Amino acid sequence: MMLIPCPWCGPRDESEFHYGGQAGVAYPADPGALSDEQWAHYLFFRDNPKGPFRERWSHSAGCRRWFTLTRDTVTNEVTA
Amino acid sequence: MTLRFTFDGRDYQGRNGDTLASALLRNGVHVVSSGIRTGRPRGILTAGVEEPNAIVQIEEPFPEPMLTATTVELFDGLVARGLRGQGRLADRPDPARYDAIHAHCDVLVVGAGPAGLAAAASAAATDARVILVDDQPQPGGSLLGAGELLDWVAETVAGLRAAPEVRVLTRTTAFGYYDDNHVIAVERRTQHLGAAAPAGAIRERIWRIRAKRVVLATGAHERSIAFADNDRPGVMLAGAARTYAVRYGVLPGRRAVVLTTNDSAYAAALDLHTAGVEIAAIADLRSSISASTSPDAAGSEWARRCTERGIEVLPGWAVSAVTGEHRVSAVALRALTDSSSTREIEADLLLVSGGWNPVGALFSQAGGRLTYDPALAAFRPDGGCRQAVSVAGALAGTYTTSGCLSAGVEAGGGAGLITLPVVEEPEAAPPIAVWTLPGAGADAFVDLQRDVSVADLDRATGTGMRSAEHVKRYTTAGTAHDQGKTAGTLTSGVVAELLGVEIGALGTTTFRPPYTPVSFAALAGRDRGMRFDPVRVTALHGRHVARGALFEDVGQWKRPWYYPLDGEDQHAAVLRECRAARENVAMMDASTLGKIDVRGADAGVFLDRLYTNMISTLKPGAIRYGVMCRPDGMVLDDGTVIRLAEDRFLVTTTTGNAALILDWMEEWLQTEWPSLRVRCTSVTEQWATVALVGPGSRDVLAGLAPALDVTRAGFPFMTWRDTTVAGLPARVCRISFSGELAYEINVSWWDAVTLWDELSARGVTPYGTETMHVLRAEKGYPIIGQDTDGTVTPHDLGLGWAVSKKKADFLGLRSFARTDNMRTDRKQLVGLLPVGGELLPEGSHLLDAPELPEPPIRALGHVTSSYHSAALGRTFALALIRNGRALHGQTLWATLDDRLVPVTVAGSVLYDPEGARRDG
C-alpha cells in the first residue's frame, strides 16, 4: 500500500486515491480542427515509461483535489 | 503441567511450552510425515518457521491444514496427523473471529532476538513510538535456543512493555513488506489455547503497520548440505538440536555425529553434550581447523573446547553414508583428502550445519538487494533499498551476541542511551561454503518439502537452464509452502556448482510475500458476510423489509427488487406490480439516484460541455433529460437536469455512477476549466425520492398536496414545483421513466418514512427494480451499464435526438465524426420479440441463420435486457445488433440453452409508441 502525498491532506494510503494516468495531456483547444489520427492520439495514446513518470491522482476519499506527482514506475518512489 | 495430545492416532503427553515438534521428540516420535514425491519417511529438521519436513494437519479442535509441527504450540486436546503433501480444509464454517488493525510508529523492529531487542530498547529510549514484533511466544530469539542472557531479555522486555509508546507483539509474524514501510503482520492470539480459547475472541489479527523507519532483525536460518540420505529422520540441523535440548529440555537423540562447515555446530555440540547427548565425532569440512589443546598452537577455540571435553574433532572429514530408513542408526565418515580413512559410527542423530542464511525475505520484499558474501558463505543485505529500512544482527551477517547487541543499539537510534551486558565470546574461525558432498545424487535432497534432489537440479541444468528462476520453476525447488527457507541458497549453490559458475553471479530467486503461510480467514478479517462491502440503504429500507421486499444489489445499495404477496413468485409479483403502474397507481423508492447540486455563474456553460444536449437554454422550473459521453464518444451516464435558478441546477445520475459523475465534474473543473465559476456538491442523501407512477398518480398527489396545481396545464411534463406533500416540504418533478403519468416526489431524507406511509395509506402499490426495468424496457429506455458497455454511442442507443447540433463542442462531439463511429454496421439498440414466447437470457447471442454455422461464428449482437411484459402480454427483449434498426421486421435467431430460437426485430419502443399515456 503506497503512501500518496496529497498536497492538502499529507500522505494517505493509496486506497484513498483514484489514478488519473499521464499528466499534462490537455484537452485540445479545438478538437474539430484535429485529424482523426491526432484526435486518436489525444484519446488513446499515453507514455508507459520504466522509471519516473508524471501522473495525475485525485484524493477521492479525502479532499477530492486533483494533483500531479512524479512516481518511479519501478520502485513506486514518489520524487516530486 | 502435562498436556495430552494425539498424533497419527496415538495418545501422547507433552509439557507446557512445547511445540508439537518438541513434544513428538519428547515422546520418541521421529517420523512425522513422508516425502511428497518419494514417500520417504521424514522427520524434524529444524525447530522453527523454516521447517520443510514436519508438515501436519490439525484435526481438533478445528481442522487446519499444512502447519509445521515446529511452530504449532502444544495445547491440551490437540489432535494432529502427519501430512504427505496437501491437507484438508474444514468442511464446516470456521466459528473463530478474525480482524485487522492499523498501527503507526516511528520505529518498527522485526525480530526480538539480541539485535531486535537492543534496537527496540534503544529506539524506546529516544521517546520514539516503537512496535516490536516477534513470531515466538516469548521474545529472545536465538538467545532462547542458546540459553544466553535470559535475565537481560526478561529485564529488557519488561522495560519495553512498561513504556507507554512501545508495543510488543509476540506470536506475530511480519509476513509482507510493502511500499512506504507498510509492513503486514499476523498475530496469533488464541491458537495456542486450543479448545480453551475464549468463545468470540479474535483468533488471528492482521496488523497493518506503517512505520517511519524499520529495523529488520530477522536473524538467520541454518541450512543443510546435499549428501546421500540427508533426509533421514534423525538428520537434524545442529542449531535446532541445540534449541530442543536447551529451550525445550528434549534430547533429540542419544548419540550424535556432527557435520559442519562453521563454528556454530561446536557450540551446539557443547550444549548437547552438557545436556547428556553423546557426541561421537565432529566432522568439520574445513581442513584448516586445528583442535590442538596446546595453549600456544594456532587453532580454533571452539574445536579446542570440544577436544577438552573429549569430543573428537575431525578436520577435513565428510559424511559418506547414512544408515537407517526410519531413523538414523549409523553414520559413515570419510576423510576428504584420503578416501581410505573411514569411520563407521553408530549414532541415532546426525547434526548438520551447512552455514547460516540471513533471513532476507522482508528486506528483499522491501526492494533491497541481497548479494553473496564469500566471507559469510551466504547472501546478505547489501543496500539498494529506497525504503527507510536498516538491518541488524544475524540478518546483517553478524553472528556474535555482542555484535548483535551493539548493532541493534545502533539501529534503534539510541546509542549511548542504554547499557548493554558484556558477553565473552571466542574468536570465530571463518566458515566455508560447501553445497554437496561427493556422490550426491538422487538421494541427496536440497528441497525436502518438494522432494527435489541434486539429480533433479542436474537434469534441469542438463536441459540448458542457466538461471535460478528457471531451475526453480522446472524442478519446483523452493516453491513449497516453506518458500525454500532451508532450500533456496542450497539450491543456488548446487546449481552454481553444476554450471561451474560463482554462486554470487547466479544469485537467488525473488522473495515475495507472504513470508509464512497466512490463512485466508485472517486476511479476510472482519470483511466477510454482511461486512464484506458496505451496504448502503435508503431511509425507507425498514419499510421495504417490513413489506417483505426481496432486495437487489445495485453497486453497494440494497434496492427492493420486488414485493411478493403471500404465495406469489417473482413472476407473479412483477406482473402485478407492472399492472398497478400501468393501470392504477404505484410507487418506487428512487432515493438511490445520485443527486448533485451544481451552481455558479457558469453552471450552464459547464453543463453544456458535459452533456451532449443543450442545457443552458433550460428555463428555471424546467427539466431536461441529458446524456453524458466520455471524450471518446461513448455514453458515460444519463439522467435529468433540473434548473432550480439561473445559476443553479440539480443533476441526477444513475444509482451506480453517483460518485463517479461527481468526480468527473470535479476533474474537468479542476484540471481543464478552472476559470469556470461552478461548484458541485453531492446531495444524494439530502433528498429521499419516491416515484409515483400510473394513471391514478395525479389524484393521489392532488390529495396529498392541496396547494399544488396538478392539472396538465398547471404542471406540465418536464417541469418541477416546490410545494408541500403530506405536510412535508417537497420538490415534485413531473418526469417519467415508465411512459406513464408520473411524479418524482423529493423530501428530506428525514421525512421519507412519513411520505411513504402516507402514500401506502392511500393504497399505492410499491414496486421494485424488476418492475422498473420492465416498464422502462417496454418504452425502450436504456439503462446505462446494462444496455451499454462503454462501446455504445448515443446514436447507437437511438438517442441522437439528445445530441445537440448547435454547440461548438462538448465531451464526445469530436469522436462522433471518427471513422469508426460513422460505420453503418455499428451495433444499435432494438427491440426483440421472441416468436415462440421464450424468455431470452440476457447475453444471448444473435445470429442470422437458424442453424449454427461452422466456426468462427460472427454474432450480430447480443441481448442486453429481457423480460415478461404484462402490458404486451408476452416476452420481449432489448438487444444491441449490428445495423439493427435496418433489420426492423426481420427474423433473427437467438441462442437459448443449446438451441436457436427465432426472434423478430422490432423498434425499441414497444409500448405506447405515440407517448399518449405520459400526461395521464
Added chain:
Amino acid sequence: MAERSPLADVDLSDTGDRVTLAEVPFLTQLDVRTSPSSSFPEPGTFRTDELDGEATFIWLGPDEWLVVGPPGAQKRLTERLESGRLESVSDTSVVDVSAQRTTLELRGPGALELLALGCSLDLHPRVFGPGRCAQTTLAHTPVILLQRKHCVTTGEPVFWVLVRASFASHLASWLLDASGDLTAGH
C-alpha cells in the same frame, strides 16, 4: 409526523465497557464552497466559530468547508454565511446538506483502538489531537472524522464521525461488532 434520523432504529448501547457510541442527529450541516479565506480553518483542522457561537467550521478541501450547527439552524446560518462572512458571493455556494450525513460520537478508553480497526489514519494524540479533522474511510465507509476534545474528566479523546446517511447503519453495525474485540490494554 416526526423526522427520523438514519440511526433512529439502531441500538447503540451494546459496545462493551471501553467505548460509548451515540448518534447526534439532525445537526445543521451546510456545505460551503468558496475561495480560500484567512477566516476559515486551515487544512486538516476545524474550529467552533464566533458566528452565533454555535457553528463549527470543518475543513474539507482547499475551497470547501462543512459548517455544522445545532438542529434547525439551516436558514439562520445560511443567511449569515451569505451576508457576512463570504466576500465574493458570486463564487460561493452554500448548500444545505443537513440530512446527507448523520453524526456519531465515540468516546472511551477504547475509542482509539476501535477506530484503528477500520481506519488507516494515524490518530495518535501526537498527530491527531483536538481540533484535527480528516476526510477518510472507516470500515470502508467514507467519513469525516473529528477529534473534538479530550474528555474533561478522563482525559480521553472524544471523536465525531460524520457518515453519509445511507452508510450509517453499516457503519454502526461495524462499530458495534468491532467494539466487542477491543483489548484491555495495548
